[in-house]
Amino acid sequence: MTFQWQDYLELAKRLVNEDSPNEAVLRSAVSRAYYAAFNIVAQVLMLKHELVLAGLGEDHARVINHFLGSTDTKRHDIGVLLRHLRDDRNKADYVASISYWEFIAQLNIGRADRVLQFLKEL
Template sequence: MSFDWEQYLTLAEELSRRSTTPANLEARQRTAISRAYYAAFVSARNYLRDYKKLPIPQTAEAHRDVAQQFRLNAETSNQTIADNLRRLRLYRNQADYTDKFPGLTATTEIVLELSKEVISILESLR
């Protein structure tokens, strides 16, 4: 049975809300951002691979290539996916690689909404 990548979004939502200490909250929120990104990214990648039959590299370039494939289609829904994936990746990189993250709580909520929107649009395209 294949992994349901959208479960990362469910996990991200849970992680963003449960905490016992400020340090624990920051770790949870950073992880939530990362998992929400991957929920959207892999769902988009799999849509391109499974429904559009496009070859997607299994390298780091896939992150750029997936967003670019949606950017090539002028339809609003595809542009929204491309924009959201770009923003999600920037936030994920910030969460994973920077020592300080001003506005983390607000960004976590934004990321969850962006990821939900990508997944919702993909479901409507199937």
């Protein structure tokens, strides 16, 4: 059975909706929202034979740049949203000095939802 990447986004939503989630929980929600969106988009690109991915770290930039380079507005917007999601995911993993994680987590869950909605509209 293949893992359903959408489950990561559902997990992110549950984490944010916990009673008084701590910072680690909120950072995890940011990460899960990004990986849900990225992996669903990457899977679609591979199924449509638009991009061959190697399963390496560089795939993240390749997927984002694939969409950023598009002249189609929705495709470009997917790239912009993925870039913001990835930037915040990196902050969640590496930046200790940020204090407004609840806002960032909610923002990124919304971004991931928009990525998936735009993807359906392509």
